[in-house]
Amino acid sequence: MIEKIALDNILFLDIETVPETENFSDLDDTKKELFTLKTQYQRKDDYTPEEFYERAGIWAEFGKIICISVGYFTLKSDIRHFRVTSFFGDEIKILKDFANLLNNHFAQPQHLLCGHNAKEFDFPFIARRMLIHGIPIPQKLNLFGKKPWEVPHLDTMELWKFGDFKTFTSLKLLTNVLGIPSPKDDIDGSEVGKVFYIDQDIDRIITYCEKDVIAVAQIFLKFRREDLLIEEEIVHV
Known part of the structure; x- marks a missing residue:
């Protein structure tokens, strides 16, 4: 089934959060x-x-979003690129800019959002913070009244479960077993707060977040039995 999804219709994403x-x-x-x-x-x-x-x-x-990184495929003839960018800084601006991206470029019925454990964490966290700040929730995040098969979300952890509801598989573990370079080669989630508040190194957090987005896209390609991205195909914008 996932082989039939056009790669350029998927927005891959990851968020980083810290205490408010x-x-x-x-x-x-x-x-x-x-x-x-x-x-x-x-x-x-x-x-x-x-x-x-x-x-x-x-x-x-009790938390806030300090970075949302996104990635999407562009496919022209036999040339494939994966473009990665990040929203960071003031949380309200992050959320408004991300909402504009969804509303203007990923709002059509064929468009899907994809993350790792994103149905449990990233998607609801973003929607709740938008609601707290009075920001209109884009349709791709507003699930009210939608039937399960109408939800436009993909989750690589859910895909890995194959119907098993008992297990949690981290992004680091899944990349390891699938032979994908680990994105966790610097900091991990437990250190983001310190890097943000004490080190004040948002660039390090952005790099960490973007690596996770690339890893999610690589996992999705692995599920489709397609070639993994190589460095030359990844474009940071």
């Missing part, structure tokens, strides 16, 4: 209490809310 503020102490008293309640079962007695706050970026209620 650098420190737990920066939250107001209400938000501190709400975070404490939200995480009580994950923390148990092992961590205080302050210690656990470094993980706040996994929740749209």
Whole structure:
């Protein structure tokens, strides 16, 4: 089935998120209490809310998006390119620019969004942050009233499950078993907050995010039994 999807109709994406503020102490008293309640079962007695706050970026209620990287194929005759670009900086601008991309270039019925574990994380996180900021949610992210087969999303982790609902397979593991160069050769997700707030190195985060997008596209090609991208085919714009 996925062999029949035109590659140039897919927008591959990945997001990077961090806690909304650098420190737990920066939250107001209400938000501190709400975070404490939200995480009580994950923390148990092992961590205080302050210690656990470094993980706040996994929740749209307590985190924010600092980078959205996207990639898409361009196919002309027998020439294939994969173009990669990123939105970063102020979260509202990131979300508006990404919404404009979807509305203006990936809004047709044949267009699909693809990520790794994106149905559980990236897609809902983006939509929730748009809602929080009062940004209209593009149709490709607005799933209200859609039947499962009408959802325009692909997820490489879901494709790998083959109907198995018990397993989580990380991007790093899946690239390894499929013989794809690992995108995790610098930082990993747990370090993004430190790199953003302490090192203030957004370029390093952008590179990390774009490598993940390329890895997702490589996995998708592997599922289709097609040649993997080579460096000359990848264009950063």
